[in-house]
Amino acid sequence: MKFPEYKKFNLSNVAKEVLEQWKTENTFEKSLENNKGAKEFVFYDGPPSANGMPGIHHVISRSLKDIVCRYKTLQGFHVERKAGWDTHGLPVELGVEKALGITKDDIGESISIEDYNKECRTSVMKYTDSWKELTEQMGYWADMDNPYITYDNKYIETLWWLLKQLFEKGYLYKGFSIQPYSPTDGTGLSSHELNLPGCYKDVKDTTIVAQFKIVKDAISEKFFSDVDTDLHFIAWTTTPWTLPSNTALAVGPKIDYVKIRTFNPYTGEPTTIICAKALYQNYFRKEDAELSLTEYEKGGKALPYKILDTFKGAELEGVRYEQLMPYQQPLVGDAFRVLVADFVTTEDGTGVVHIAPSFGADDYRVAQQNGIGALTLVNKQGKFIEGTGDLEGRYVKNDYDSELTDKDETVDVYIAVKLKNEGKAFKIEKYVHSYPHSWRTDKPILYYPLDSWFIKTTASKERMMELNETINWKPKSTGEGRFGKWLENLVDWNLSRSRYWGTPLPIWVTEDGKEMKCIGSVAELKTEIQKAIVAGFVQENPLKDFVENDMSKENYNSFDLHRPYVDNIILVSDSGKPMKRESDLIDVWFDSGAMPYAQQHYPFENKENFDKCFPADFIAEGVDQTRGWFFTLHAIATMLFDSVAFKNIISNGLVLDAKGNKMSKRLGNGVDPFETLDKYGADPVRWYMITNAQPWDNLKFDVAGIDEVRRKFFGTLYNTYSFFALYANIDGFKAADEQVPFEERPELDRWILSLLNTLVEEVTEHYDNYELTRAGRAIQHFVTENLSNWYVRLCRKRYWGGEYNTDKISAYQTLYECLKTLSILGSPIAPFYMDRLYRDLMKIQGVDESVHLTTFPKPNMEFVDKELEARMDLAQQISSMILSLRRKVQIKVRQPLQKVLIPILDQKVQERIEGVEDIILSEVNVKEIEYLTDASNILVKSIKPNFKTLGPKYGKMMKQIAGAIAKLTQEEIAAFEKNSKFDLEVETENLPLTLEDVEIVSEDIPGWLVANEGALTVALDITITDDLRNEGIARELVNRIQNIRKESGFDVTDKVNISISTHEVTDKAVNEYKHFIASQTLGNEVMLVANLQEGREQDIEDGVVLKIDVKKL
């Protein structure tokens, strides 16, 4: 049995092979089976909609989910991962309509609701195969065979149960909200429909700046002090027909307002008005400011004005005004007041906003918050209602009246003229703006209050905020900021949707609306229908085949809870009246937010062990779900279970293209996940996504980055393994020898094991904290920098040739341990390759099992030696400095040099360097290190201030101190060091300094080639003696012979005979180092041959060309 060696390295193929292995071995199922009965780690998978193809952005959130779940499995948790499908909603309906070439109008006409919903049901699962394929290919382990499906009758039954709980707690109520409504279609529109192309059109409307007369009372008195006329607010509207329904005015609290004495331009009456300071110039000309107020002529173009006062909007709060058009009074609330609202701007208008709560969503909200009622003087046909006098019966838009044309006077114009005559209009003009139209009839829409069912989320607002604080959000800001703010400004959840394909609202109401029943289960519905049959309202019970408490599939497939079937059911009220179902469907977000319960068919099933799967320990989705899934999960859990729905959450950012643009079909810059995964393999894609940026930052997806990860990380790891396998197989290392005790292992081994255990500790911490990026980066850094670039490079010689002794065994055991540990640490992120690596390492021990079934390593802190790590840092630093010196003077590393000088100011540093002396010397090919202490008296030192200690002490004098310190002479520095203190003179002041306050570094050794970095300085002796030169030549020869061996295709273990042609420059070296050359090249014999005929010509140095012949024995 040997360690497998590979000729090619193709991660895509590895992924495919490992995937097959998982399938045949049922690895996922086993990983669940193994941990059955252990502690649960509860994970919820958000349901994607399967009526669209998956994109590359789905790979990132699924990677996050998978990584955490695999990690927790390795930690011994039992992690159920039930997949789910979101199957209801408008996109499904639109998809079907597009496919069938129909519109909503056709429903009930050319296609029955029954057939329409049938189409939805089949179309929604259209791409499930693609989703399954992606899931497999990317290595996302989820139970796709038993998913929860939101259209399932069992699923809906749980939803009904939840709704009934809300209903009984009084959290479900019927109210109204302002929605886009088309009077010509008689239907509300979704904002999606408003965003259809061509819906927003430029229209020319009559606009009015109206004057609202301020009532003089205790609140407003202060504004009247310097006023000799009536005082008005002026407010602008593009929809004058809403003015009769005005009930409030809004100002911005931080906006500056001015009070201006002037005249009404139409009536010539003297007046005083209030508007925003930033906007008054839209109504007055600059040049008119000088005009006298007494010389104004009615109708004159020049309007005199005088600014009397300036104040903030906040001061205007509560000021009362007279109703502008008193047709009717609001029934509730304290109307005709000024309120402050943040949405007020000074972009256009007057900075005072006319509020008609019935006809604007913002208006409605702000009015409600301030306890101001509404006037709805227009009906659903778009006509003024009874009791509106001269306006009664008129359409608010001529478009709604088939008998009117554009040429006829509009209500807006009528109102404008009327106000003008009453002296209540300050300015009237035509204005072109963008306004939404119905995509069916092309007529303008209205914003209109419509009946809706609401969940009273505001009742639980405080509790939701409290519970939110217990959730561990990644990143924190999404939880505190985006989500926290959202909760602060919570409004009631509008649950109603007037559509066809979705979960029906289970509420039946009598015609007078006085009696109501909310149905909470199929069994309850069956019973109620029975009553209705007795009462004679229904002939047959559609649930007749349903058997209560029978949870079988057949039983639950014997009926359908969707429309139109539920619509046909008429129930009987307690007083014996017929009840019809409210025709609304519910928001599909309720479907997904209810998944913790509905996926279990709770409480009809799984009631006993519910606490084992609620709440979730972990969820992850895109940050776009903050107000979607994250909120609905949280709201339902808080309101019904007084609990969070999830304890830890990662919300990931978007996936953008390489240039930072959003991926879209339109731009064609989307990345095909299947192609990418197939080309590179899932591992590099996942590794790249996780380590390139924090998941919550947007990811600029660049395939070049995947390639880099493949080369840099996986390539290096693979090379390290290959290197290991090559020599382990030659030496017959079987990981079966007795472990070399840690203390007996060489310095380098103990060093890498120290780092390895530190790594295990770190990675564990990062995974535990859901810091997956940091975990991945730490692993990567260890592999490329420490393991490959230092440990393996320095240890190479230990593996080849020589006897199979303790040192060699230690080297193998150490590298083996590192690779094995890495394969486990990295397996959550790169599940395929790490599994291959782990198995390749373990098979030799007779273990043939997936890495995903093993347990996560625990760090052995006894192996961690910070002092050793510091030593090795020094070795790396010093080596790199010497190499850079060599480069400067162009002396190859192959040319040995005699000595390195290192000035030592701190005994501790010398001890450290001595510990790693051998490593440095062999790495840089130098014979010895000489330590120069102060006593040598030849060191040149430099001194730098330590700002961290000096700053707090001397503050303002820092600049002068830095200057003075820089000027200290060598003698002064020496004195400072000797006494450990120094009195620094700065501008006649004496400042006592200690060694703490400065950093003294040996910077130069006169006459030597010197490099320094931080506190370290090294000097290199670059004299090349004849002995050194000969040794250098010998090494050159070894190098050439090795090259020839390789070029000739000899095996690593082949013995050879070597002949070298004579040359005066090299003969001495060959003779002297014959034994060395032979030992390095597995040479049996090294011969000098004059006039060598065979062999290859080799340049040894300038002008020296030798012939070398290498023959296999």
Added chain:
RNA sequence: AGUCUCGUAGCUCAGUUGGUUAGAGCACUACACUGAUAAUGUAGGGGUCCCCAGUUCAAAUCUGGGCGAGACUACCA
């Protein structure tokens, strides 16, 4: 409009409680190495740390205000 995130080298990203030479990888250039070799090392060039103001002896870092990019919400899943 509001809320949130991001802005550091040509590109992708680090940057600890503020401390004086702002780092890494990729790319580029040069040199080296060569029994890990479709690898590797060393060095070099490359920065207005988005802008402005403030706090401070000292700001990439803290505060305020802008600018730019993006997302979400305004009943769209």
